[in-house]
Structure formats: C-alpha cells, structure tokens
Amino acid sequence: MKTDIILAGVGGQGILTIAAAIGFASLYENKFVKQSEVHGMSQRGGAVQSHLRISDNPIASDLIPLGNADLILSVEPMEALRYLPYLAKQGWVVTNSVPFENITDYPSISRIKDELRALPNSVWLNADQLAQDCQSPKSSNIVMLGAASEHLGLSMDSLRAGVEQVFSRKGKDVVDANFRAFETGRKFTSKLQIN
Amino acid sequence: MQQLVLLGAEAIAQGALDAGISGVYAYPGTPSTEITEYIQKNRLAREKGIHSQWSANEKTAMESALGMSYAGKRAIVCMKHVGLNVAADGFINAAITGSGGGLIVAVADDPSMHSSQNEQDSRFYADFALLPVFEPTTQQEAYDMVFAGFELSEKYGLPVMMRITTRLSHSRASVKTREVLNQNQLKLPEDPRQFVLLPSIARKRYKRLLELQAALLKESENSGFNPDQPGNDHSLGIIACGIAFNYVQENYPSGIPYPVLKISQYPAPIEKVRKLTETCKSILVLEEGYPLLENGLRGLLNNNPIPIHGRLDGSVPRDGELTPDIVANALGIETKSGPAIPEFLANRPPSMCKGCSHIDTYYALIDALKPFGSGRTFSDIGCYALGALPPFEAINSCVDMGASITMAKGAADAGLIPAIAVIGDSTFTHSGMTGLLDAVNENSPITVIISDNETTGMTGGQTSAAYGRLESICLGIGVPANHLRLIIPLRKNHEANVAIISEELNHHGVSVIISRRECIQTAVKHKKVHNS
Numbered sequence A: 001m002k003t004d005i006i007l008a009g010v011g012g013q014g015i016l017t018i019a020a021a022i023g024f025a026s027l028y029e030n031k032f033v034k035q036s037e038v039h040g041m042s043q044r045g046g047a048v049q050s051h052l053r054i055s056d057n058p059i060a061s062d063l064i065p066l067g068n069a070d071l072i073l074s075v076e077p078m079e080a081l082r083y084l085p086y087l088a089k090q091g092w093v094v095t096n097s098v099p100f101e102n103i104t105d106y107p108s109i110s111r112i113k114d115e116l117r118a119l120p121n122s123v124w125l126n127a128d129q130l131a132q133d134c135q136s137p138k139s140s141n142i143v144m145l146g147a148a149s150e151h152l153g154l155s156m157d158s159l160r161a162g163v164e165q166v167f168s169r170k171g172k173d174v175v176d177a178n179f180r181a182f183e184t185g186r187k188f189t190s191k192l193q194i195n
Numbered sequence B: 001m002q003q004l005v006l007l008g009a010e011a012i013a014q015g016a017l018d019a020g021i022s023g024v025y026a027y028p029g030t031p032s033t034e035i036t037e038y039i040q041k042n043r044l045a046r047e048k049g050i051h052s053q054w055s056a057n058e059k060t061a062m063e064s065a066l067g068m069s070y071a072g073k074r075a076i077v078c079m080k081h082v083g084l085n086v087a088a089d090g091f092i093n094a095a096i097t098g099s100g101g102g103l104i105v106a107v108a109d110d111p112s113m114h115s116s117q118n119e120q121d122s123r124f125y126a127d128f129a130l131l132p133v134f135e136p137t138t139q140q141e142a143y144d145m146v147f148a149g150f151e152l153s154e155k156y157g158l159p160v161m162m163r164i165t166t167r168l169s170h171s172r173a174s175v176k177t178r179e180v181l182n183q184n185q186l187k188l189p190e191d192p193r194q195f196v197l198l199p200s201i202a203r204k205r206y207k208r209l210l211e212l213q214a215a216l217l218k219e220s221e222n223s224g225f226n227p228d229q230p231g232n233d234h235s236l237g238i239i240a241c242g243i244a245f246n247y248v249q250e251n252y253p254s255g256i257p258y259p260v261l262k263i264s265q266y267p268a269p270i271e272k273v274r275k276l277t278e279t280c281k282s283i284l285v286l287e288e289g290y291p292l293l294e295n296g297l298r299g300l301l302n303n304n305p306i307p308i309h310g311r312l313d314g315s316v317p318r319d320g321e322l323t324p325d326i327v328a329n330a331l332g333i334e335t336k337s338g339p340a341i342p343e344f345l346a347n348r349p350p351s352m353c354k355g356c357s358h359i360d361t362y363y364a365l366i367d368a369l370k371p372f373g374s375g376r377t378f379s380d381i382g383c384y385a386l387g388a389l390p391p392f393e394a395i396n397s398c399v400d401m402g403a404s405i406t407m408a409k410g411a412a413d414a415g416l417i418p419a420i421a422v423i424g425d426s427t428f429t430h431s432g433m434t435g436l437l438d439a440v441n442e443n444s445p446i447t448v449i450i451s452d453n454e455t456t457g458m459t460g461g462q463t464s465a466a467y468g469r470l471e472s473i474c475l476g477i478g479v480p481a482n483h484l485r486l487i488i489p490l491r492k493n494h495e496a497n498v499a500i501i502s503e504e505l506n507h508h509g510v511s512v513i514i515s516r517r518e519c520i521q522t523a524v525k526h527k528k529v530h531n532s
C-alpha cells in the first residue's frame, strides 16, 4: 500500500500543519513516510506545495513522479490546478473553494471550478465557511484534512491522533476545535461529490 | 537511541549534537538555516552550553568554527552555497592549516534556485580546496555522515565538507539516532605553528595536504557510503551522486537492471569508477548540481572509448535540480503525466507582506526620486529585493550581499549622481559596513537607505547582528551626524519621509537614512508571546 499526496496552497495557509498531522498518523500505523516541503522565499505569499509519500515499504524519492499522485489536497482553488500534471489517472483532487487573491491577474473562479469539475474525481468545498460553522474559524486547513481523509489510506483513529499530536501543545480547547473541524470536513465529503 | 522524523537539515543538526559538537556557527540562508535553528531550540544543547548564536556573516562563522577546532573541540559551520563565496578565504586556507578538533563545513546548495541568485555547486569548492566531501542520499545518511565526517576530520586533521541540496534539506524522513558522544577536551595543536600560514610554513602545510590526497582517495574507495551494486545488463553503467541515487531507485521498484555506483564521499573513488567504465558499454552520470564528475570522466578531449551521458550531452538538462521524471527520461523510461496545467493559471510570485515596512520605504523613495529619474537604485539581498517586482519596480540591482552600497559608489564614481543604495539591516552588518567605509573615505555622492526591520526577515526572522546599534555603527564609520537621518516608514509619514529623502539626495556626499519599523511577521510573533 502506497499513497502519494500533493498538498498545495499559498505560503502561510497552513499546509505544513496538515502534512504534520498526516505524518504523525502514518507513524502510528508504522508506515514509511517522506515529506518534502517548501521553505524560504516562496513562503512570502508564493505558491507552496508539499510532497507527502506514505508506504508500507521504504520510499526512495523525496519527490512524487508526475502522474502518480493519489490525491491533490489544496487549501486554495487555483493552487489545486498548478499540480495537475502530478495527478494519477484515478487520483482525487480535494480543494477549498475560497480563493487567496494576492495577485492582480487571478482567473475567474468559475473557470477554475469548471476545470476541476471535468476531472473524474474531485471535491470542492468552502472550508472557511465550514470552519466558521463548527466554531473553529482558524481551522479551515483541518476541515480540508477531514474532507480528504478517505483518500489517505489511513484510519480515522490514526488521523485524529495525528491532529491531536499536532495541536496538543496549544491546549485542550485548540485540540477540540480541530477535532470539530476534522469531523465537519469528513462528514462533508462522505455525503457528496463536486456540485 | 531514538527514532525521529527529521528534515535533512535537522538530521545534520541532531547528528552534530550527538557527535559531541561544542558549537555551531552560521549565518542564515535557505536551505541551510534549519540546521542551526534546530540546535538553538534544543534544550540539551542549551544546558551543555553548546554555542549556537548567529554570526555576522559566513566568513566570521567559518573562522570562529576554525578557532574552536584549533582549541581541540568539534565544531560545525553552516551556510547556504553563496555563503561559501563569502567564507571562501577562510575555507580554502583552513585546508592548508588543517584542523584540530573535528570540523565540518555544512553547505546547502540550491539547484533550481528556489531561494537563491545562482545554483553553484559547492563540491567544486571542496575539489579546489582539496578537501573531502560527504553528500548524503537520505536523512539517515545525513545523520550518520556527521559522525563519519568528524572521525575523518580528526583522523587527518582536515576540515570536511558536508554538502546537501534543497530537496534533502527540506524533506522529512525517519532517522535512527546513536549513542551520544562527549565533547572533546580543550587541547592546543601539537605544532604551535600549524595555524601560522607564513609562506615558509604554508608551503609545508600545502605539501602535507597534497600528500594526504592518496589517503583520502583510499578512504573513498573503501567507504560504505560509496557502494557499487552489480547488474545483469551491462549496456549501461550508472554513477549516481547523493540524492540522484534515490531517483534511480524510484524508477526501478523491482531492482535496477544496470550496475550502479553510488557516490556520497569524495574525492570520487576512481578505482570503482574505472571498474564500471571497463565493464559497461556506456555510462550515465547523474549529479544534483553541476557536471563535476561527468566533466572529469569525459576529460578535456572527450575521446573516451565508451559514450558518457549526463548533463553535458543533453541526456539530463544542463541546469536545475533532478527529479524522478528527469532521471526516468535519461534512462529511457516512459513517464506519465496528469492533466496539463490550464493556460489561464496565474503565477504567484513571492511578495512583500501586507503592512511590510519596506513597502512604505519604497513608496517614499519612488516619490523622492521623481526629479532625478529612475535607473539609479542599487539594492541588495533580502525581502526588500521584492521591490523589483510590480507595483514598485523600484530597484535596479540585486547581486550579492552588500553589493548595493559598493555598486552605488562605483556608479557615482562613474557620474551617476545621486546613486542610491537600499540595504537591509542584517545585510548591512553582513557586508555593507565595509563598503560604507569606502564611500565615507571618498565622501561619495550616494544615499544609503538602511531599510531596518530589526530582523533577518527573508530567512524567517533571525536576530539581526546590530539590533539597536545601527546609528552608532554609521557614526563610527564616519557618516556625518547631520547626514544620518531616521524615518519611520508609515503611510501617515509619507510626505515627511519624501522630504527627508529628497534633502539627502540633493546632498553631494554620503548620507545614510535609516528607515526603521519592525518586520510585520516578527511583530505578530512578539505580540503573541507578549499576550500568552
């Protein structure tokens, strides 16, 4: 069993937190993990991605080969498209629908949505709204993790434990807020496809 | 012994701690910064009093590490690739003096220039200096090589380079740690003149360095980090350096059909290379960086009995980092791809943060410069270099740390008056101060704006070496007090700031304007700490 995941977003949107939660969850299941991150210049509002590879066997490359990603998990809609060449034929794209518009030539959101709708497997959700709705306004990234949780090849228990481990330093309230966010995202996708 | 999940950079840091270093010396620079930051955050390191404070630049870091090594203790010095240009004088000469306590020079290269001005390959520096190099393939090797590096360094009394690239530095994997070694005792060099490079001594030391080359080569030939593995298909032999080996493996999940030599310790093991070339019909050299080995293997005349493929014949692109797909192409393996990127996708270049002080500084400068015309602003390395991009397009150069002041001086010497330098506070203390002294000595008609956000912003907000002391430094260098000005870059001060900058632009001599407001990122962090 091997899962290749591209995490996408804009510098500062918290994709490394998602990566850390998945990373911890994978270790609970005694899997091999390699996770390549973007540090440095792009963190200043640039496009950032993380290649996360989870496997029952040792992993060679820190980078995912093109056409191999089982999942593109993006916290920003346009950023989901940037990594399409990495997507495997039957791979999933799960993306937040709320644009991060720090540039002047941001494309129309309907074109982005159309592009995603044309893919065989995609989920589109307003994670910011869902995070507000469950009283965890700062946790839209964990809503996204929940929304993608079925495609990670990891058990829900491990993922919850991963979320707990990431936030435990910040106290019980923060952990609970993120548990709520995780459940909200998870329930959202278990119900639907892109609409 | 523990199992930790670490970035490649952190694996080096943990290795250094466990191998008994007494100090890390560094100036921040992507992708090397995390080595030092990891040690700074380590509680045990603090308790043991292991030195980890940032140095003013890579040269001071290199020399301090050499001093610690002189005193018999283990030290590691860390920098990004271009930092080694700054430290090169110390580095090359440290090969001549040799070391005392183990000395590792950890250099992180940035092929594809994710966060850099160039993609120079540090292995060339080690080759030039005649020093051994370790180039890890995995995070585990990065950890283990710190132990091996210190051992080799102490065995031969030579500094050792540890070379990583962005991909390994910023990728996490599991690492098994070893038993922790004690720090060395204080111990002076046996030969009191070892470090005195007067020509007569240096000649002897250099001869010694030359003589050691055969032994270093033998170490590489026998090194477990340079394994050669057989293959059934001898139509091709593969030489894969460092992380390139991973991409070869990735492409052959059920085993590599060709003989492969992985090279992770230099000088390159010539006998192993010879064996491969004698038993294979062609060779593919895969290097994460410049074609160092490939060049050597081809030779000047490139009249080898068998074809040698790599970056020089187009089998691998001449520039940029390797990927599994690039290596697949070089191996003639078909690659896949998902859907194409839609053509309407917009780029998202890095930009200055909302509320960044540099923004207000630039707006004021742009207005003040209107009477003089553009094309006269020399800038430097840091967040403010993003002032080159729209909507500012406010700077005309960004070359290497410190070059703003000196280039402005040269342009002013040529008659471009006034010439303006825009430099950050950390860059100013890194290598701007000496250039300012040159300008003061000739009272050059330049206006230097130190855009002081009180931190080393671009690399993540490390302390700035002269925090709170920029004025006294400038006065000490000889900037006249009436031409040392302070502005606070806020929108409400715009008119006043434009007026001050205009005054100094009209002054025919050196002026320094310190534009001071805390970096918005560190301000938020400080607020959080304050509130909690």
Ligand SMILES: Cc1ncc(C[n+]2csc(CCOP(=O)(O)OP(=O)(O)O)c2C)c(N)n1
Pocket: B027, B028, B029, B030, B058, B080, B082, B083, B084, B086, B116, B381, B382, B383, B384, B401, B423, B424, B425, B426, B427, B428, B453, B455, B456, B457, B458, B459, B464
């Ligand atoms: C020789 C060298 N060392 C390190 C770096 C990495 N580096 C790039 S920008 C920067 C920080 C500059 O800080 P400062 O001048 O205060 O400007 P700020 O980013 O805070 O605006 C550093 C360390 C480099 N590019 N070159």
